Amino acid sequence: MIIHKLIVNYVYVFSAVLFCIGLYTVIIKTNLLKKLLGLNIMESAVFLFIVSTGAVRNSQPPILTGTTVKNTVFSNPLPQTLALVGIISALSCTVLAVTLIINLYERCGTVNSDKIKLKETEE
């Protein structure tokens, strides 16, 4: 029963896998840019999850065409809108983080988080 449920919900399972991959990258990698990439992977996992909750079986994409009949079942456009807003916000945050990392590199000469900590303790 549980296995069947997991197989049916394969998109959620894979978004959980993607989230864990991103979290692994954030924890393990010492390069700040790689940490940022991991954060982006986690964001993608969340967007995948949000968009896939709006899916409806045997539904049409939420676009009206000339041939749309009356009681057509559309997939839910609200999660798609939410994910679009989230993607733009994520992009803004990513650009800002890259900027700060570049600034850090100019000041410390490294983007390795361990070495930056060492420098702090030396000073």
Next chain:
Amino acid sequence: MKRFGVILFLFLFWIFLLSAIVHMPSFGDPRNIANNYMAESNFAADVAQTGNNNFVTAFLFNFRGYDTFMLSVEIFTSLICVLSVLKREKKTDTTRLEYSPVIPSLIISSIAKFFIPLILLFGFYMVFQGLSSAGGGFIGGAIIAGGILLFTLIFGLRSYVNKLPILFRQHIEILAIIAFIAAGSLGLLLKANFLAFPFSVFCLKNQIFLRQSITVFLEIALGISFGVILTSMFASIEKLD
């Protein structure tokens, strides 16, 4: 050892997530929590009233107008943050790629010359397409930015600054916010409501056309300014001091 511990922790975390997934409604179920009553109710009629065929555009520019306005403000704010830390590029600035011993070959530059106009055309097509089908300002803007970024990477930052001077870009970057404020103030003047549809009071004919034209106006402004903002961010990050 640390790596093993992290993997174990993440595996347990994954199991924890799976235990939640088991209790969720199955994928594609109309009774899913995100589709509470919206999927059953026929909101195609509401969307058709706004004159948009694409539901997502209808939500972004009609039902969530404030949200999209603030989204354009957010992108502009992030541009301001980037520029305040890294400064704008100058005409004499170069990128690390231009110092690279591997120069772009004839094949790459001629293929790019062939494809960049097509990419830009596709981007503008996407911007205009948002009203009737899949597409929209943000996606079109991202594609336009992609075309310009390809140009910058191959022909260098200097030719990019020559083609799109800072004086020109300064005006385009603010375009989305200006367009939103203009459309919103029109509603404020005629109907006493910011970002409300302004022409419903006196002009009863051609309602759908007017709604569509306002949406297209906002869409074009958003698309072009989003594309240019992305390229400005890229140029500011990419330059060498």
